[in-house]
Amino acid sequence: MQNRQTNQVFNLDKFPNFEKDIDLKQRAWIEVKGKAIEKNVRQLRSKLIKNCQFMAVVKADGYGHDAKVVSEYAIKGGASELGVATLKEGIKLRSFGVKKPILILGNLYTKRDLIISFKNDLMPTISTLRECLVCNNIGKHFGMKFSLHLKVDTGMSRLGFESNKFVQQFEKIKSFENISIKGIYSHLSSADEDKAIDSQSITQLQRLKFNKLLKQINVDSRNQIKIHLANSAGMLLSKDFHFHMVRVGLSMYGYSPLAKIDKNLLLKPALSLKVKVAFIRTIDEGVSVSYGGKFVSSRKTKLAVLSIGYADGVPRNLSGKINVIYKNKFYPQVGSITMDQMMVDITDSNEIKVGSTMLLLGSDGDKTISPLEWARKSNTIPWEILCSFKNRLPKVQVD
Numbered sequence: 001m002q003n004r005q006t007n008q009v010f011n012l013d014k015f016p017n018f019e020k021d022i023d024l025k026q027r028a029w030i031e032v033k034g035k036a037i038e039k040n041v042r043q044l045r046s047k048l049i050k051n052c053q054f055m056a057v058v059k060a061d062g063y064g065h066d067a068k069v070v071s072e073y074a075i076k077g078g079a080s081e082l083g084v085a086t087l088k089e090g091i092k093l094r095s096f097g098v099k100k101p102i103l104i105l106g107n108l109y110t111k112r113d114l115i116i117s118f119k120n121d122l123m124p125t126i127s128t129l130r131e132c133l134v135c136n137n138i139g140k141h142f143g144m145k146f147s148l149h150l151k152v153d154t155g156m157s158r159l160g161f162e163s164n165k166f167v168q169q170f171e172k173i174k175s176f177e178n179i180s181i182k183g184i185y186s187h188l189s190s191a192d193e194d195k196a197i198d199s200q201s202i203t204q205l206q207r208l209k210f211n212k213l214l215k216q217i218n219v220d221s222r223n224q225i226k227i228h229l230a231n232s233a234g235m236l237l238s239k240d241f242h243f244h245m246v247r248v249g250l251s252m253y254g255y256s257p258l259a260k261i262d263k264n265l266l267l268k269p270a271l272s273l274k275v276k277v278a279f280i281r282t283i284d285e286g287v288s289v290s291y292g293g294k295f296v297s298s299r300k301t302k303l304a305v306l307s308i309g310y311a312d313g314v315p316r317n318l319s320g321k322i323n324v325i326y327k328n329k330f331y332p333q334v335g336s337i338t339m340d341q342m343m344v345d346i347t348d349s350n351e352i353k354v355g356s357t358m359l360l361l362g363s364d365g366d367k368t369i370s371p372l373e374w375a376r377k378s379n380t381i382p383w384e385i386l387c388s389f390k391n392r393l394p395k396v397q398v399d
C-alpha cells in the first residue's frame with residue numbers, strides 16, 4: 001500500500017469551514033437551555049416591587065453560558081436592560097442586534113473608549129467629575145446628549161464617586177447640558193454572605209448610606225433617573241433593595257447566592273457540562289493513575305478517560321473530589337485532573353463505551369451536580385466556576 005500523503009488526502013485549504021464541520025459535541029461542551037433563563041427571569045421579576053425593572057447581567061459571556069443566547073432569552077423573560085463589564089462585551093451585544101439599553105459596569109476612562117461607547121449606544125458607568133466632563137464634551141461635539149449612569153461608593157471601595165463628595169459634585173454634574181443621567185447606582189459588598197451577622201449589618205449600612213445620599217441630591221422618579229443597588233443577593237434579601245431596577249446575574253442562571261434558600265423560589269440551572277469518553281482501559285490492583293500517582297487502584301479497575309481538563313476550566317484542585325454522572329448513576333473521578341483529560345472509575349458499569357457522553361454538571365434523573373458543589377469543594381465561589389469555562393468548550397443551545 002502507498003503511504004498517504006496528507007496534503008493530498010486532507011488538504012485543509014479545500015475545507016475552509018473545517019472547524020465548523022467538526023462536531024460541536026466531539027469532545028466536551030456546554031449545553032445551555034435558553035428557556036430556563038427566560039423562566040428564571042420571569043420568576044425573579046415576579047418577586048420585585050411594582051414597576052421595578054430587571055437588568056440582566058451578561059458579562060463574561062453570560063457567566064460562561066453564551067451572552068447571545070442569554071440576552072435573547074432574558075429579554076423574552078422581561079429583562080429591560082443588559083449589563084456587561086467591558087466595552088467589547090457591549091459592542092458584541094450590539095452586533096448581535098440587541099436593542100435594549102446596555103450599561104457597562106466596568107470603568108472607561110479614556111476619551112477614545114468613551115467615544116466608542118457613545119457611538120455604539122452603550123452607557124458607561126461614571127465615577128469622577130473628569131469623566132463626566134469628557135462625556136459632556138463628546139455629547140457637545142456630536143450635538144447630542146451622552147447617556148450614562150453615575151456610580152457612588154457606599155462601602156465596596158471599588159468604583160464610584162466618594163460618598164462624602166458626591167452631593168457637591170452632583171450639583172455641578174446637573175448643569176452639564178450634553179449628558180443625560182439615566183441612572184445612579186451603588187454596589188453591595190456582602191449581601192451574599194447572609195449567614196454572617198457582620199455582613200448583614202454591612203449591607204444594611206450600605207443601603208442607609210445610599211438612601212441618605214439620594215435624599216440629599218433630591219432625585220425621585222420624576223427625574224427619570226433610575227436608582228439601583230441590588231445584585232442577585234440584594235434582590236433576594238429584601239424588597240428594601242429593589243428601588244427602580246435590580247442588576248441580576250447569578251440567580252438568573254439558576255443558582256441562589258444565598259445560604260438561606262427561599263422555598264418558593266424554584267430556579268432552574270440553565271447550564272450542563274458534558275464530555276465524551278475518549279478511551280477506556282483496565283488496570284490491575286496497585287496501579288497508579290495520572291500525574292504524581294496520587295491515586296492507586298485498590299482493585300482491578302476500569303477507567304474511562306474523559307476529554308476535558310483544567311485547560312477547559314475544570315479546577316485542578318477538584319482532583320479526586322468530584323463525581324461524573326452516566327444514566328442516573330455517579331462515578332468517581334480519580335487521580336489528578338490534567339490539562340486536557342481526566343480519569344473516572346467506571347468499574348461498575350458495563351454500558352459506558354468509548355464515545356459515550358458523561359455529565360459533569362447538570363441533572364440526569366434524580367442525580368444533580370451543581371457548580372455550587374464544585375465551588376464549595378474547590379474553595380471558591382460559583383461565579384468563578386461559571387466564568388472559568390474556556391473558549392475551547394463549544395456552547396450549544398438545546399432548546
Ligand SMILES: *Cc1c(COP(=O)(O)O)cnc(C)c1O
Pocket residue numbers: 057059105187230231232233247248249250251257
Ligand atoms: C456582576 C455584577 C452584578 C451581578 O451580580 P450577581 O451577584 O451575579 O447577581 C451586579 N452589579 C454589578 C456592578 C456587577 O458587577
